[in-house]
Amino acid sequence: MNSRRTFLQHLTVSAGILPFAIGSSAYIQPESEYIPEVQDGPVLKVALMGLGSYADRVAKAMQDCKRAKITGLISGTPDKLESWGAKYDVPEGSRYNYENFDAIKDNPEIDAVYIITPNAQHHGQCLRVAAAGKHVICEKPMSINAQEGKEMVEACEKAGVKLLIGYRMHFEANTLNAVRKRQNGDLGEVKFFQGLSGFIIGDPTQWRLDKDLAGGGAMMDIGIYAINGARYMVGEEPIWVTAQEVKTDPVKFKEGVDETITFQLGFPSGVIASCLSTYSMNYLDKFFLLGDKGFVEMQPSTGYGPIKAWSHDGDITKPHVTHQTTQMDQMAAIIYDGKKPEIPVDGEEGLKDMKIIDAIFLAVKSGQKVNLNLG
Structure with a gap:
């Protein structure tokens, strides 16, 4: 059975041929x-x-x-x-x-x-x-x-x-490095974010295409990566969302099961995030964060690894460590040591993404901009 996880695993293999390295002078740390x-x-x-x-x-x-x-x-x-x-x-x-x-x-x-x-x-x-x-x-x-x-x-x-x-991804080295570059001012004033998340889903009988089990379609599976990524890459919480749905196969993607949704998030600073979530296009696993002094790009950005990252001043890819190994060790430290992660992983963090997903579905249905209050 095909799934986002199988796709993302395969995607990282082909990503090795992508032209991600811009320059070769970047210092590579141990x-x-x-x-x-x-x-x-x-x-x-x-x-x-x-x-x-x-x-x-x-x-x-x-x-x-x-x-x-x-x-x-x-x-x-x-x-x-x-x-x-x-x-x-x-x-x-x-x-x-x-x-x-x-x-x-x-x-x-x-x-x-x-x-x-x-x-x-x-x-x-x-x-x-x-x-x-x-x-x-x-x-x-x-x-x-x-x-x-x-x-x-x-x-x-x-x-x-x-x-x-x-x-x-909140514990993944390349993700944290990209976020730190924004925090350190390396990109200057953030202006724009793009998040693309998608693949062609296979078996039409799987639970991910069953509204009663999945709660939707691509948005509830792969789309959440773009939503969550927009928040931690920009470093702000969005205050509005607009969204549009496209459905080319109503047999496979029944009522309540989204095939493709493009959505836009607006942030208090004026930053706009332009995102896409789909079950009908491959090779979509990319984050791009633009500031007035530089940029960070990641592709693959949320697959199982290795994640590839580069910026205006060169390759910034970190060595790959199995994501779930790091995740579970760090979660043990959160539970037992009271460790505070750089990017939250608590229930409140998850709830914010759910509020945005609810608003995206409402924006699709109404055709209107929907205001967000994630406080």
């Missing part, structure tokens, strides 16, 4: 200078919920983690529980299905649950995990609308547990 340090501390014991293709990627990456370990499994497929349990040394007593996973409450070998299930299931599963007293790590988008996201934040706050969203 690899050790870019890899985020992981302080010694307690190991986060994690149960993976939803044992699909992305969970497989996360599980493999976690084998290299210093502070996160797989200690539990939750799935509706008994065969997966058995095979994954054997592969990752998870005892039968820490394997659960979707009916009985509330029993994790009494399992001291589970500190957190990483929810990697279809979007529409995140809300209910998050509330149950929080009620069991375990920290929640939830894949993006955190829910199918802002109301559900708000309830997830409130449930975790009430239970006294952390809610973190799987924004792996």
Whole structure:
């Protein structure tokens, strides 16, 4: 089954031939200078919920983690529980299905649950995990609308547990380097951002094309990268959005399942972000941030890596480290050490993206500019 994740993986292979290097005089620092340090501390014991293709990627990456370990499994497929349990040394007593996973409450070998299930299931599963007293790590988008996201934040706050969203790019070296260049004034005054996110989706029967499971189409899958990227690259919160939808295949993309949406975000400083989210075009994984003194460009910008980045003064690509390995180690530090990430990954961060997605769908429907209040 094709997915954004398969596409992004393939995209990085072809990206090696892109003309990303502008000049060759940029100083290349030793690899050790870019890899985020992981302080010694307690190991986060994690149960993976939803044992699909992305969970497989996360599980493999976690084998290299210093502070996160797989200690539990939750799935509706008994065969997966058995095979994954054997592969990752998870005892039968820490394997659960979707009916009985509330029993994790009494399992001291589970500190957190990483929810990697279809979007529409995140809300209910998050509330149950929080009620069991375990920290929640939830894949993006955190829910199918802002109301559900708000309830997830409130449930975790009430239970006294952390809610973190799987924004792996917030820990990625090239992304952080690009953001720092803007913060340091290397680009001057920011003027414009472009975010392109898309691929041609395959199997028409997959859950990502089922509105009841996905909550939409491309926007709820690949489009959130452009939304979230616009926010951390520009360094402001948008105050309005306009959007237009194009649908060329109403059979594959049924009512409520978007094929292609172009959208524009306006920021308080006057910066405009022009973005595209699509399930019908390949080779779209690009960020471009322009200032009055320079620019930063990334392509691929959100794939599994290696990410490629360059600016007006040369190649700024950092060495590749598996994103999910860094993500899980850093999330352990957030939960146990109170570490504050450079770019937030908490529930409030996820909720802001959901408010923007709600507004994009409203702008498509109404044809009008929709004001945003992300406070």
